[in-house]
Amino acid sequence: MTEEDVFRFWGKTSGNVVHPAVCHMLDTGIVACELLMVQPHGFISKLADEFGITTDALPQLAAFLAALHDIGKISPGFQAKRPDLSAPLKLEGYVFSRADEDRHTLSTLETLPDLLIDCLQCEDSLAIALSRALAAHHGVFTGQEAQKVGAGKWIKARRAALEFLSRLFWDKSLTGLGFPSTPALVILAGLVSVSDWLSSAEENFPYLTCPRPDLREYVADRTQKARELVSRLRFDVSSPAATEFHQLFDFTSPNPSQTVTLQTVNELHHPMLVVIESPMGSGKTEAAQAVYAHLSCEAGLRGMYYALPTQATGNAMLPRTARFLTRLGLETGTELHLLHTNADLNQDYERLRISSLNAEPGDVSASSWFTARKRGLLAAHGVGTLDQALLAALKVRHFFVRLFGLAGKLLVLDEVHAYDAYMVEEIYRLIGWLAHCHTSVVLLSATLPKARRKKLIQAFRPEVEVPDDIRYPCVTGVDISGAFAAHPIEGLKPDTIYVEPVIAESTDKPARILSLLLEKLADGGCAACIMNTVGEAQDLHELLRHHFPADEVLLFHSRFTLERKLRIEHDILSRYASDGKRPHRGIVIATQVIEQSLDVDFDLMITDLAPIDLLLQRAGRLHRHERARPQLLRPRNLWVLMPEFRSRLPDFGGSEYVYTPDILLKTALLFSAEEDLSHLEVSIPTGVSALIECVYGDDFPPEVPEHLLGPMRGWEAKRLGDETSQTFFAACSALIEAKACLRDPDYLGQISMDNDDDCAIVTRLTRPNVMLVVVENGRCLTVADKAEERKLFSSTVATDNTAIVKHFLAKEPPGEWADSPLLRHCRPLFVSGGKSVERPDLSYDDEFGLRFAR
DNA sequence: AAGAAAAAAAAA
Ligand SMILES: [Fe+3]
Ligand SMILES: [Fe+3]
Numbered sequence: 013m014t015e016e017d018v019f020r021f022w023g024k025t026s027g028n029v030v031h032p033a034v035c036h037m038l039d040t041g042i043v044a045c046e047l048l049m050v051q052p053h054g055f056i057s058k059l060a061d062e063f064g065i066t067t068d069a070l071p072q073l074a075a076f077l078a079a080l081h082d083i084g085k086i087s088p089g090f091q092a093k094r095p096d097l098s099a100p101l102k103l104e105g106y107v108f109s110r111a112d113e114d115r116h117t118l119s120t121l122e123t124l125p126d127l128l129i130d131c132l133q134c135e136d137s138l139a140i141a142l143s144r145a146l147a148a149h150h151g152v153f154t155g156q157e158a159q160k161v162g163a164g165k166w167i168k169a170r171r172a173a174l175e176f177l178s179r180l181f182w183d184k185s186l187t188g189l190g191f192p193s194t195p196a197l198v199i200l201a202g203l204v205s206v207s208d209w210l211s212s213a214e215e216n217f218p219y220l221t222c223p224r225p226d227l228r229e230y231v232a233d234r235t236q237k238a239r240e241l242v243s244r245l246r247f248d249v250s251s252p253a254a255t256e257f258h259q260l261f262d263f264t265s266p267n268p269s270q271t272v273t274l275q276t277v278n279e280l281h282h283p284m285l286v287v288i289e290s291p292m293g294s295g296k297t298e299a300a301q302a303v304y305a306h307l308s309c310e311a312g313l314r315g316m317y318y319a320l321p322t323q324a325t326g327n328a329m330l331p332r333t334a335r336f337l338t339r340l341g342l343e344t345g346t347e348l349h350l351l352h353t354n355a356d357l358n359q360d361y362e363r364l365r366i367s368s369l370n371a372e373p374g375d376v377s378a379s380s381w382f383t384a385r386k387r388g389l390l391a392a393h394g395v396g397t398l399d400q401a402l403l404a405a406l407k408v409r410h411f412f413v414r415l416f417g418l419a420g421k422l423l424v425l426d427e428v429h430a431y432d433a434y435m436v437e438e439i440y441r442l443i444g445w446l447a448h449c450h451t452s453v454v455l456l457s458a459t460l461p462k463a464r465r466k467k468l469i470q471a472f473r474p475e476v477e478v479p480d481d482i483r484y485p486c487v488t489g490v491d492i493s494g495a496f497a498a499h500p501i502e503g504l505k506p507d508t509i510y511v512e513p514v515i516a517e518s519t520d521k522p523a524r525i526l527s528l529l530l531e532k533l534a535d536g537g538c539a540a541c542i543m544n545t546v547g548e549a550q551d552l553h554e555l556l557r558h559h560f561p562a563d564e565v566l567l568f569h570s571r572f573t574l575e576r577k578l579r580i581e582h583d584i585l586s587r588y589a590s591d592g593k594r595p596h597r598g599i600v601i602a603t604q605v606i607e608q609s610l611d612v613d614f615d616l617m618i619t620d621l622a623p624i625d626l627l628l629q630r631a632g633r634l635h636r637h638e639r640a641r642p643q644l645l646r647p648r649n650l651w652v653l654m655p656e657f658r659s660r661l662p663d664f665g666g667s668e669y670v671y672t673p674d675i676l677l678k679t680a681l682l683f684s685a686e687e688d689l690s691h692l693e694v695s696i697p698t699g700v701s702a703l704i705e706c707v708y709g710d711d712f713p714p715e716v717p718e719h720l721l722g723p724m725r726g727w728e729a730k731r732l733g734d735e736t737s738q739t740f741f742a743a744c745s746a747l748i749e750a751k752a753c754l755r756d757p758d759y760l761g762q763i764s765m766d767n768d769d770d771c772a773i774v775t776r777l778t779r780p781n782v783m784l785v786v787v788e789n790g791r792c793l794t795v796a797d798k799a800e801e802r803k804l805f806s807s808t809v810a811t812d813n814t815a816i817v818k819h820f821l822a823k824e825p826p827g828e829w830a831d832s833p834l835l836r837h838c839r840p841l842f843v844s845g846g847k848s849v850e851r852p853d854l855s856y857d858d859e860f861g862l863r864f865a866r
Numbered sequence: 867a868a869g870a871a872a873a874a875a876a877a878a
Binding site: 024149150151205208209210211212213321322323324352353384385386387397398399400403409410430544545546547569570603604605607608666667668669670671774775776778779810812813814815833836837866 | 876877
């Protein structure tokens with residue numbers, strides 16, 4: 013076969029313009045090569061080691077392999093998809109049949125191993141492993157058998173194509189090649205997919221206009237185009253010009269948390285895992301950013317992803333990260349993206365996207381290429397939900413593209429203490445894979461139970477010894493070679509919280525709260541009442557507004573529309589934030605929304621019983637700053653309402669369904685002294701870990717009274733059972749642990765993607781829920797433009813109330829919203845005079861939010 | 867009868 017014939021198989025078409033398969037393969041190889049050329053040396057050298065070749069040779073090898081991804085297109089099944097183009101082949105004796113494989117990725121997997129073995133003396137099992145990575149480029153590592161792929165002339169044609177590409181990229185045999193670890197194969201698959209996406213954009217790589225190009229010219233031209241594209245999308249990350257604290261932040265020298273963090277990092281080598289446990293407000297974010305600056309200089313990083321528990325906290329972190337990156341002074345500027353389902357709606361992100369349209373060198377901005385759903389993590393820098401990162405280690409399509417996106421970077425996970433057993437298991441799996449993808453990980457957390465700290469560290473480096481006597485606040489770290497470091501954080505400002513138990517049953521709770529408020533607010537003051545259930549918060553609000561002027565009480569929970577939530581949050585911040593205009597007297601009634609991330613400061617706090625860590629979290633909003641306070645509210649007292657438990661089985665009411673009763677009871681028992689109740693004096697930060705360990709550890713030291721022993725054991729068993737099943741479920745959703753398949757590439761072919769249906773795999777376990785759009789009755793549902801769509805979306809309220817969910821999920825979403833990405837999953841809630849027109853037991857208004865009659 | 871929270875079309 014002459015070289016000319018290699019060009020006669022089509023690969024891509026649009027109308028009459030045909031791009032030969034080998035040209036697309038060439039384009040893809042060239043892009044892969046250019047992508048690798050701009051990666052940090054440490055990353056390249058890690059991959060080169062995996063393949064047992066020199067760093068100089070790696071881009072060439074990767075380019076060659078990437079190019080081969082579509083060799084399966086030179087097959088009867090694929091060529092027959094354009095009968096007009098396959099007809100001449102038929103006349104020349106290329107055989108077509110009805111049983112031809114039409115999925116070209118399967119054809120690649122079927123045909124490539126033999127070619128690699130025969131033409132390049134590749135070792136058998138390596139040939140299969142490599143082919144599998146290339147054949148995954150539609151999102152799935154397949155183990156499926158292909159149908160007919162063509163024999164005789166077809167084999168000769170594929171062989172000619174391979175030899176043609178080999179002459180251009182890799183002119184040697186593959187005999188001496190090392191066998192890469194499974195994570196390295198996954199990275200290869202990611203690189204190949206990304207190169208394929210980039211090279212498939214016709215505006216960047218126009219289809220051939222003549223039947224046979226001048227090869228040298230063609231390659232030079234495509235190389236130029238690929239290089240421009242890679243630099244335009246800023247896949248390269250230049251090293252920071254500024255690394256001094258006063259250059260990066262608004263303060264001149266590191267505080268204790270940051271000093272100890274850098275001390276720990278200095279004892280380890282990239283890739284490493286570092287756990288920073290210290291109180292909120294101790295500058296953990298800046299500590300993580302300082303680690304990024306440090307590792308960028310020392311080791312060279314591909315970028316950073318900062319993962320948070322919610323979309324809202326992600327939104328808030330975006331401008332902070334933009335400021336940090338600007339101060340880092342990256343010469344060519346860089347990409348920064350916001351990653352979550354509703355990122356489009358964020359103003360700051362929109363600004364970054366607009367500024368990329370005419371980016372100046374040195375700018376931090378966001379190119380639109382990365383805004384597609386699966387591409388965000390490929391951008392050098394990102395901020396967003398943890399979920400986006402978790403998808404890199406779940407059995408979902410293109411997980412390996414996400415893993416490639418995170419490879420070689422720094423991943424920061426914030427608020428690690430806040431996740432449940434399901435998500436923690438996903439985190440373990442992700443960390444385990446990233447350790448082998450040359451990624452460093454920083455975990456930011458409040459106090460962790462020691463068992464969890466240990467598991468997080470061992471997820472990165474399995475056999476490492478973790479001492480049991482690590483004392484909060486502290487920084488702990490381990491690197492891939494097994495070096496371990498742990499240091500206490502000393503010199504934080506000590507403080508004390510006085511936690512006061514108040515016995516109250518759910519029936520007399522509102523009255524108790526009212527009398528406490530009347531007594532303590534006699535000279536004025538700012539109070540927060542935190543209830544565990546929305547219903548009780550609503551009821552309390554109803555009572556309090558009869559005893560206080562309307563402008564002094566404010567209700568806040570998550571069952572308001574998005575728009576209203578923002579409004580309430582704004583009102584709360586304007587009054588109770590550190591720089592707020594504090595009223596003489598004011599009361600906020602809230603659920604757990606208030607314990608999330610709001611920087612607010614109350615003089616008085618009354619709360620429902622909650623697990624000890626959450627009580628302390630809530631207390632973080634009590635006397636947060638130093639300021640003058642009313643006489644009666646000078647002591648930092650946290651009033652905790654709890655049911656009677658000394659003489660009988662406590663009735664936790666609705667709280668029982670929010671928190672597990674054994675943890676609630678163990679927390680309550682912290683207050684029991686002999687027959688009586690006593691307050692609890694908590695020293696911050698030193699006294700915290702003993703309390704956490706006491707409630708969450710394996711043996712609960714305080715004596716459990718006789719009458720509670722049985723129920724406690726039952727609740728404990730149930731909780732452990734629930735956690736085990738969550739962990740098991742997460743284990744099924746996630747890839748197996750990296751350490752279990754490091755040398756077993758066959759695992760990749762066995763990953764079952766749940767019938768290719770992503771929906772079945774979730775990042776979080778939730779009760780079924782529904783998004784409702786609050787709509788005035790009679791209003792028409794059509795959306796004329798983007799503005800109207802956003803307006804409706806801002807009226808959404810989510811609920812997981814069983815009866816309501818059942819009612820609304822039984823109906824189809826309105827056809828008018830089917831094309832709207834924002835509203836596609838929503839149902840309208842028609843209201844008239846604050847009441848649902850469909851269900852008399854359901855109401856919505858801006859004062860109470862969504863409310864169910866009980 | 868139960869908090870808050872995410873994701874969800876489809877990439878070549
Ligand atoms: Fe393809
Ligand atoms: Fe392709």
